[in-house]
Structures are given as C-alpha cells and as structure tokens.
Amino acid sequence: MNKPKTKYNRILLKLSGEALGGEAGIGIDARAVGEMADQVKEARDLGAEVVVVVGGGNIFRGLQGSERGIERATGDYMGMLATVINSLALQDRLEKLGVATRVQSAITMAQVAEPFIRRVAMRHLEKGRVVIFGGGTGNPFFSTDTAAALRAAEIGADVILKATKVDGIYDSDPKKNPKAKRYSQISYQDALFQQLKVMDSTAFSLCMDNKMPIIVFDVFKPHNLRKVLLGEKVGTLVTNAS
Numbered sequence: 001m002n003k004p005k006t007k008y009n010r011i012l013l014k015l016s017g018e019a020l021g022g023e024a025g026i027g028i029d030a031r032a033v034g035e036m037a038d039q040v041k042e043a044r045d046l047g048a049e050v051v052v053v054v055g056g057g058n059i060f061r062g063l064q065g066s067e068r069g070i071e072r073a074t075g076d077y078m079g080m081l082a083t084v085i086n087s088l089a090l091q092d093r094l095e096k097l098g099v100a101t102r103v104q105s106a107i108t109m110a111q112v113a114e115p116f117i118r119r120v121a122m123r124h125l126e127k128g129r130v131v132i133f134g135g136g137t138g139n140p141f142f143s144t145d146t147a148a149a150l151r152a153a154e155i156g157a158d159v160i161l162k163a164t165k166v167d168g169i170y171d172s173d174p175k176k177n178p179k180a181k182r183y184s185q186i187s188y189q190d191a192l193f194q195q196l197k198v199m200d201s202t203a204f205s206l207c208m209d210n211k212m213p214i215i216v217f218d219v220f221k222p223h224n225l226r227k228v229l230l231g232e233k234v235g236t237l238v239t240n241a242s
Contacts, residue, residue, distance in 0.1 A: 003047050007231035008158040010049040010125065013040065014148040015163050019219060020086050021058035028058065028089050037093035039225040040130060044099055048229055049125040051155060052132045053148040054090060056082025062140070076140035080107055083144060087134035088112060100129040106138030106147070118154050125155070145203035153210045160212055161228060162199070163219030168236035169196055185237045198238055207238075214238040 019036060022029025043050050059082035065075030087103045094101040102124050105113040113134060114120065124131050136147045145162075152160050166174065167182065171194065174180040188208040191198050198204055198216060207214055217224055217235025227234045 003045075004230055006046050006048050006229045008048065008229055010051070010155065010157050011043065011159055011161055011229070012051045012053060012148055012152040012155070012157040013043075013161045013163060013225070014145065015052060015054045015090075015219070017055040017058035017061075017082065017086055019163060019165075020054070020089065026058055028086065033089050033093050035222075036219070037090060037097055037099075039219065039223070040090075040094060041097050041099050042223065042226045043229055044128070044130060046226065046229055049128075050130045051121070051125070051151065051157065052087075052090065052130065053144055053151055054083055054086045054132065054134065055144040056080070056086055058082075059085060073140040076136075076142075077107075080134075080136045080138070083136060084109065084113060084134035087132040091132055094130060100127075101132060102129055103132045103134055106133070106135035121155060143200050143203060145199040146206065149199070149203040149206035149210075149212065152212055153206065157212070160207065160214045161225065162214055162216045163225075164216055165218065165220060166216075167218040167221075167234075169198060169216050169238070171196070183236045184233060185239065187240060188238060191238055211240060 018025035020028055020033050022032040040050055056079045060078050062076035062079040066072040084105050091101045091103050103113040104116045104121055106116045108115050121131050133151050136144050148160055169183050170180040172180045215228055215235050215237050217228055224234055
C-alpha cells in the first residue's frame with residue numbers, strides 16, 4: 001500500500017513547553033508527552049523529515065525569573081536548560097515508539113545531547129531520524145520561537161508548524177470574544193499590521209525575511225499534525241500572499 005503524498009517534505013514543529021505539561025501546563029505530564037510523540041510518529045510514518053523545537057515554559061521561563069529578581073541573562077539560560085529537559089523527555093518517548101531520535105543542544109552538554117551542528121542535523125534527517133533542537137539559540141534574550149525560525153531557515157524546512165491550544169489565528173481573543181473571526185490564511189504584513197501575536201517580533205521577522213511559511217494549529221486534536229502534512233485545511237497559514 002502506497003503512503004499518501006505529503007504537502008511538505010521537511011517540517012519544523014514548534015512545541016511550547018506547556019504542551020508537555022498537560023492540563024495545567026506545568027511540569028512534565030507523561031500522557032501529554034505521549035500524545036505529542038504519537039503525532040510526531042504519525043508524521044514520520046508518512047515519510048516527512050521532522051525537526052522539533054521545544055520550549056521550556058512548563059519548567060522555567062526566563063522572563064518570569066527576571067520578574068522575581070533573577071538576572072535576565074541567568075534566567076534565560078535556566079530556561080534554555082529547561083528546554084533540554086523537555087527534549088530528553090520527548091526523545092525517550094519517541095525512542096520507545098521505535099522512532100530513531102537525536103537531541104542537539106545549542107548549549108554544550110556532551111553527556112546527554114549532541115552539540116548543534118547543522119550538517120550533522122541534516123545527515124540525521126536524511127537517515128530518517130527525528131531531530132529535537134534544545135537549548136534555544138544558545139543566547140539569552142532570544143525566545144524558542146526565534147530558535148525555531150532560525151533552525152527552520154538553517155535546515156531548509158518547508159514550513160514551521162506552530163503547535164498551540166487554539167485552532168488558528170483570530171482577529172481577537174476567541175476566549176473573550178465569541179464573535180472572533182478565524183483566518184484560514186493571512187499575510188505577514190496583515191498579521192503585523194493587526195498586531196496578531198503569531199510569534200515574537202524577532203522570530204516573525206526572520207520568517208518574513210526568509211519567506212518561511214508558518215501554520216498555527218491545534219496540536220491537541222488527535223491526528224491534526226498528520227492532517228496538516230496531507231494538506232488539509234487545518235489552522236491558519238501565514239505566508240507572503242493574503
């Protein structure tokens with residue numbers, strides 16, 4: 001039986017740390033990690049090359065640390081270490097599902113992860129392995145959204161898939177406004193003009209400059225990642241043309 005043809009060959013999946021924290025979005029929830037791993041496996045089984053960038057907000061967020069008196073740079077490094085913890089948790093679950101996975105960290109920690117080396121990451125993808133990038137960009141003052149935009153450009157991803165708890169981008173908060181309109185597609189320019197917070201400004205600018213399409217979708221609905229790969233109308237596409 002032939003595999004269905006995917007719309008995208010090489011994808012970067014951006015997962016928030018909260019996605020691994022379950023209902024509360026705090027700590028590491030085994031069930032939530034399992035659900036994320038199942039979706040990644042489905043994507044890999046379709047033949048897609050999969051890269052994951054995961055946040056660390058379920059464990060520690062640098063900005064919150066600075067609000068509590070921790071120096072911003074130190075807090076950001078703590079947040080980067082949290083992303084590596086999440087990366088290892090996701091790797092463990094994927095390996096148990098039989099999916100060969102490598103973690104590469106922007107902060108060197110040879111005992112638990114490879115250093116980020118672009119050519120090595122590309123080779124892993126060619127061999128069918130999932131690559132998880134931890135440690136953000138390796139620099140304070142940059143978010144994991146920025147890390148996702150940067151790595152997507154470096155590895156030549158076809159699209160960034162930003163996994164969220166909502167089913168796309170709305171013109172206002174759908175939790176506060178029941179009449180909020182969901183966009184099926186929107187241009188970078190319109191998203192900026194309307195101040196729709198798709199990503200932070202640095203990450204969004206990187207995507208716009210590199211013409212990197214972004215799809216914002218609800219990863220908590222089973223099989224949604226698979227549907228996106230097959231070209232179904234899921235979430236909101238951010239691209240050059242509106």
